[in-house]
Amino acid sequence: VYVAEFAALLWPFQFGIALVLGMQFLVHAFHALLDKYLPGAPPGSTCSQAFIQFDLTNMFNAASQMKMMRYRSDLVPIFDLLYYDANMCWYQKLDESWDVFPGQRFRSGLPIKPFPCLQCAPPNPPSPTQQTDAQSSCLQSLGQLW
Amino acid sequence: MMARDLSLPAWGHTWMVLFPYVNAGFAIHNFQELGAPHGLHLNLDKTKKLTTLDPEVPAADPDLLQVLELIKQANCLTCGTTYLGSPSSCHSYVSEQLDSAADAFDVSCIAIQAQLSDHHTQLTLFTKCLQATVPHLLAADVLLWAPGALHPIDPYQWSSLFVSRLNASTASFLAYITGQPITCFNISLLQWFLAHTPVASGGLSLQDFAAQEVASFVIPLAHSIHFVA
Numbered sequence: 001v002y003v004a005e006f007a008a009l010l011w012p013f014q015f016g017i018a019l020v021l022g023m024q025f026l027v028h029a030f031h032a033l034l035d036k037y038l039p040g041a042p043p044g045s046t047c048s049q050a051f052i053q054f055d056l057t058n059m060f061n062a063a064s065q066m067k068m069m070r071y072r073s074d075l076v077p078i079f080d081l082l083y084y085d086a087n088m089c090w091y092q093k094l095d096e097s098w099d100v101f102p103g104q105r106f107r108s109g110l111p112i113k114p115f116p117c118l119q120c121a122p123p124n125p126p127s128p129t130q131q132t133d134a135q136s137s138c139l140q141s142l143g144q145l146w
Numbered sequence: 147m148m149a150r151d152l153s154l155p156a157w158g159h160t161w162m163v164l165f166p167y168v169n170a171g172f173a174i175h176n177f178q179e180l181g182a183p184h185g186l187h188l189n190l191d192k193t194k195k196l197t198t199l200d201p202e203v204p205a206a207d208p209d210l211l212q213v214l215e216l217i218k219q220a221n222c223l224t225c226g227t228t229y230l231g232s233p234s235s236c237h238s239y240v241s242e243q244l245d246s247a248a249d250a251f252d253v254s255c256i257a258i259q260a261q262l263s264d265h266h267t268q269l270t271l272f273t274k275c276l277q278a279t280v281p282h283l284l285a286a287d288v289l290l291w292a293p294g295a296l297h298p299i300d301p302y303q304w305s306s307l308f309v310s311r312l313n314a315s316t317a318s319f320l321a322y323i324t325g326q327p328i329t330c331f332n333i334s335l336l337q338w339f340l341a342h343t344p345v346a347s348g349g350l351s352l353q354d355f356a357a358q359e360v361a362s363f364v365i366p367l368a369h370s371i372h373f374v375a
Binding site: 052092 | 163165181213227263267365
């Protein structure tokens, strides 16, 4: 439903969404740069460069999901879909009864989170208490919407 | 930022940047300073530095000492790293990572058989979840073994230790799901073909790693050429 809208917002900086092995070209590019610049690589490589693998604290969870939904109210149906029953994973136990995997409804790796996050990232990471409050508030609001 | 050649973004909060030695420390310091007002904070426990692919050939440079002070000693990589799930480095490191992946595949395959009882659920988990954990590693396997492979390579029948182990696990799973004893289960070419045929065509829709391996390497490589040329 949202393919065209996501494509307009993410292009040309996102390659891996909705494409099998879409990010693999980055791995090849990385291999080529390793061979070109690092010691221990094939002859002809130089030794004056270093790779830094940056890692950010979990920006997506730090951002207020209420603000995300206010900014992108048209995405609320998708949030609903991903955070509630449609995302439950069922399995059959040995006694032939069925159960769900606990805690699997919340998708911290939600692929569409980055771009709403960019609009409402807080200046400082929230404390664990603030984060829990924000999540509870968000879930409560979602429950009302549902 | 002073990324001289190429910045390789990955999933939202992790990415790789190539810096001249002299700029590496400066980049980390400035990222922290400039990113904070926008809610972007570096996780120095997970930020890593890769300067060599051979532990016997360390990259000794005074400018790197500045970086060493900022990140954890354990994150100063000397024999390779895993980027976007694919191991990248010397032969031994990549080989070790692929062995680990094949071990994990075996363990999960046995767990599906031992801990669940419904064959339909088992088959669904095997094809949709377990087999889906492998394709991003196929290109690394090709890159590892292609230089020593016998040419011409058959693009539809790649052979390597990694693929052989995956196929052995798949064959044992097929034996289990069809009620055959694993020890004397000798799968024919026709049975193998049928198991890898799409469900819509009457098969089980298993992935044939030997058939897709070369394509998994060549197609993304073609996409990447203009980034590294």
